[in-house]
Amino acid sequence: CIGKEEVCLVNEVCKDFKYPPVTVGFEEQNEVILKDEFNAFFLDDSISNRLERAILDATFPDKALEFFKKRKKREKHIQRLEIPSFSHAVTNPNEAVFYGLGFELPNIEKLKSGSNKEVYIDAILATSHALLEITNKEVDVSIKSDLIIYCPSIYTHLYSFKSQFWNQIIRKESKVAKDFIMNGLFKNPNYSGFNIKIN
Incomplete structure (x- = not known):
C-alpha cells in the first residue's frame, strides 16, 4: 500500500x-x-x-x-455456482478465474490431506473442466486450455539441509516439530497435504 x-x-x-x-x-x-x-x-x-x-x-x-x-459489457452481478470450492492451494488458481469472471463458489468441500495424490489431481481436473464448460458457453468456439498446476514458491537456500539454519532446528526443536518442518513443509510429496500424529 x-x-x-x-x-x-x-x-x-x-x-x-x-x-x-x-x-x-x-x-x-x-x-x-x-x-x-x-x-x-x-x-x-x-x-x-x-x-x-x-x-x-x-x-x-x-x-x-x-x-x-x-462483445458487450458484462452485467455486474455475482452469479452463484453449485460446483464446490476445494479451498486448497492446488485449486486456487482455477478458482481464482471463477471469481475474476464474477462467479461465487459458496459450497466448500475440503480436501483430505494425505499421500493419495489422486485426490488433488481429481480436484484440479474438476475445477478445470467446470471452468472450460462455463467459458465455452460464452463463446462460439470450443476453448482448449492447459491446466494450471500448483507449484509452491521456494527459497532454494532453505533446501540445503546441512546448513546452519537446519543445524539450529535439529538442536533446538522437538522431534514432532522437526518432523513437521522437515517432512510437512520441505520434503513433502503430497501437494501441501500432511498428516502428523501428536500426543
Whole structure:
C-alpha cells in the first residue's frame, strides 16, 4: 500500500503512456479506489474505457475489431455456482478465474490431506473442466486450455539441509516439530497435504 506522494509520482510517470496503466489503491488519486468491498467488477470500467479508445484509434487489426464489436459489457452481478470450492492451494488458481469472471463458489468441500495424490489431481481436473464448460458457453468456439498446476514458491537456500539454519532446528526443536518442518513443509510429496500424529 503506497501513500499519496507515491501515487502522484506514479500518475506523473503514467502520463507518458499512450494508454496509461490503471492505478488501483486506497488513495483518492488512484483511478480505481479500493473501498470496503472489493469485487471482480472493480476494473471493468477502466479496462472498457481503454479498449474503446484503442478501437477508436484503429489500434487493432480488422479481425480483432470485428470480435470486439460483437462483445458487450458484462452485467455486474455475482452469479452463484453449485460446483464446490476445494479451498486448497492446488485449486486456487482455477478458482481464482471463477471469481475474476464474477462467479461465487459458496459450497466448500475440503480436501483430505494425505499421500493419495489422486485426490488433488481429481480436484484440479474438476475445477478445470467446470471452468472450460462455463467459458465455452460464452463463446462460439470450443476453448482448449492447459491446466494450471500448483507449484509452491521456494527459497532454494532453505533446501540445503546441512546448513546452519537446519543445524539450529535439529538442536533446538522437538522431534514432532522437526518432523513437521522437515517432512510437512520441505520434503513433502503430497501437494501441501500432511498428516502428523501428536500426543
